[in-house]
Amino acid sequence: MRSISRRSLFGACLGCGLGHSGFQATPVQAQGQPWSPPAAAQRCPSRWGANDRRGSMNLLTPQRMRDAAALIREGRKIEIGHVLGMDIPFFGTRRFDVHLKRTFMNPEANTRGSNEEVIISEIGQVGTQLDGFPHQTIGNETYNCVDIPSISSRNGFTQMGIETIGTIVARGVLIDIAGLRGVETLPIDHEITPEEIQAALNRQRVELREGDAMILNTGWGRLWGRDNAQYVRGCPGIGVAAAEWLIARNPLLLGADNWPVEVAPSRTMPNASLPVHQIALVVNGVHLLENMNLAELVAAGRSEFCFIMQPLRMRGFTGSTVAPSAMF
Numbered sequence: 001m002r003s004i005s006r007r008s009l010f011g012a013c014l015g016c017g018l019g020h021s022g023f024q025a026t027p028v029q030a031q032g033q034p035w036s037p038p039a040a041a042q043r044c045p046s047r048w049g050a051n052d053r054r055g056s057m058n059l060l061t062p063q064r065m066r067d068a069a070a071l072i073r074e075g076r077k078i079e080i081g082h083v084l085g086m087d088i089p090f091f092g093t094r095r096f097d098v099h100l101k102r103t104f105m106n107p108e109a110n111t112r113g114s115n116e117e118v119i120i121s122e123i124g125q126v127g128t129q130l131d132g133f134p135h136q137t138i139g140n141e142t143y144n145c146v147d148i149p150s151i152s153s154r155n156g157f158t159q160m161g162i163e164t165i166g167t168i169v170a171r172g173v174l175i176d177i178a179g180l181r182g183v184e185t186l187p188i189d190h191e192i193t194p195e196e197i198q199a200a201l202n203r204q205r206v207e208l209r210e211g212d213a214m215i216l217n218t219g220w221g222r223l224w225g226r227d228n229a230q231y232v233r234g235c236p237g238i239g240v241a242a243a244e245w246l247i248a249r250n251p252l253l254l255g256a257d258n259w260p261v262e263v264a265p266s267r268t269m270p271n272a273s274l275p276v277h278q279i280a281l282v283v284n285g286v287h288l289l290e291n292m293n294l295a296e297l298v299a300a301g302r303s304e305f306c307f308i309m310q311p312l313r314m315r316g317f318t319g320s321t322v323a324p325s326a327m328f
Contacts, residue, residue: 037138043283044145053160055133055143055285057168059211059252065169071306072327078300080215081128081323082224082293088127089228089259089291096121123312124162124319130253130311131288132162135318136281143285156316163313165287170213170252172307172326174297175200177236178219185219190236191263192216194245197238206303210250213307217294221257224293237263243276247284254280255289255324289324297326304328 046052082088086096097120106112125135133143134157140148143160151159177192178185180200186192197216201207208214216238223231235258238246243262246254254261262276269275280286289309297305305328311320 037278038283040141040145043138046144046285048285050144052144052285053133053146053164056250056252056287057165059250060168060170061211064171064211068169068171068306071171071304074328076328078296078302078305078326079323080292080294080297080326082221082291084127084321085225087225087228089224089231090126091232091259094122094126096123096126123321124314124317125321127321128289128291128293128324129319130162130165130309130322131277131281131290131319132165132317133160133281133285133287136277138278138282141282143282153316156314157318158316161314161316162311162318162320163315165311168213168252168307168309168311170211170307171209172213172215172305173206173208174204174215174217174294174303174305174326176204176217176298176303178217179203179298183219185222186236188230188234188236189263189267190218191239191267192218192237192242193239194242197242197245204303208246208249208251211252212249213253213255213289214246214249214251215255215289215292215294215307216257216261217298218256218258221291221293222295224291232259234264235259237261238276239263239266239268240275240279241268243279247280247286251286253287253289255292257292257294259290261288261290289322292324302326302328 048058084096086098099118101116101118103114103116137148142148146159151157175197177196177200180196180203218236220235237256237258238261260274260277262274264274266272266275280288305326307324308327309322309324311322314320
């Protein structure tokens with residue numbers, strides 16, 4: 001495991017005055033320093049070596065999967081992904097168009113009819129979705145300084161496609177920041193800090209462990225399908241300091257009920273475009289799980305559960321729409 005100093009590549013973001021009840025501003029907020037990505041020599045090779053392509057998925061060990069499965073005691077399942085449909089929020093040119101295809105009636109005596117559908121979509125980046133490493137870059141380099149043009153083809157990426165991840169079974173931890181603040185939904189410009197995360201964990205009497213699926217509830221997901229324009233206009237989420245704080249605890253993945261996991265736009269890094277995407281995916285090799293549906297899990301009061309998810313096995317894709325579940 002790297003030291004924190006190796007991972008803290010984005011300024012003095014962790015010097016936040018941990019434990020301060022007023023959740024004071026980070027040094028970056030106070031000083032207004034511009035954000036810039038770390039140089040290749042600072043971020044590569046990764047902690048798993050220069051040839052690694054799995055990043056945090058290296059933490060998905062047989063023992064951790066057995067420990068996660070042991071959390072299923074009641075036999076209860078909560079779906080924590082949204083239903084895909086044409087009425088969900090979209091960004092830019094992303095789409096999910098469904099066309100029913102009434103095919104044919106077979107001529108045999110049993111009159112077996114058949115129906116299908118045609119979908120026009122960016123299936124890797126719609127709905128509840130898992131981001132793969134090639135989805136984001138620093139310049140032309142993705143995770144572990146892999147040159148994007150060298151792994152690009154007309155039909156997808158030749159390395160680190162979403163099909164390489166496989167089934168995920170892990171301990172999941174819900175970090176309820178909205179609950180900590182006593183609201184259903186955080187304000188659109190709320191940037192979650194390390195102090196808030198620790199306070200929420202203390203309130204919920206749960207701890208983070210290496211290899212966890214660390215999931216944050218902002219309440220923003222309540223707008224999904226109800227006010228799509230507001231949902232995509234911006235969102236509360238983790239800031240740079242909170243991202244580095246969580247990543248220092250070696251998550252399997254980071255997830256949230258908003259569209260980028262991080263606050264958008266960034267408050268501490270106003271001149272940067274989604275810096276947490278680069279910190280997580282490119283610098284540290286940690287996948288991001290976006291647009292989660294956490295309302296039922298929050299209502300159930302479950303902070304710890306068995307997290308199960310299978311990305312679609314789409315060769316060379318940058319991500320996958322997914323249907324994760326919490327079981328306990």
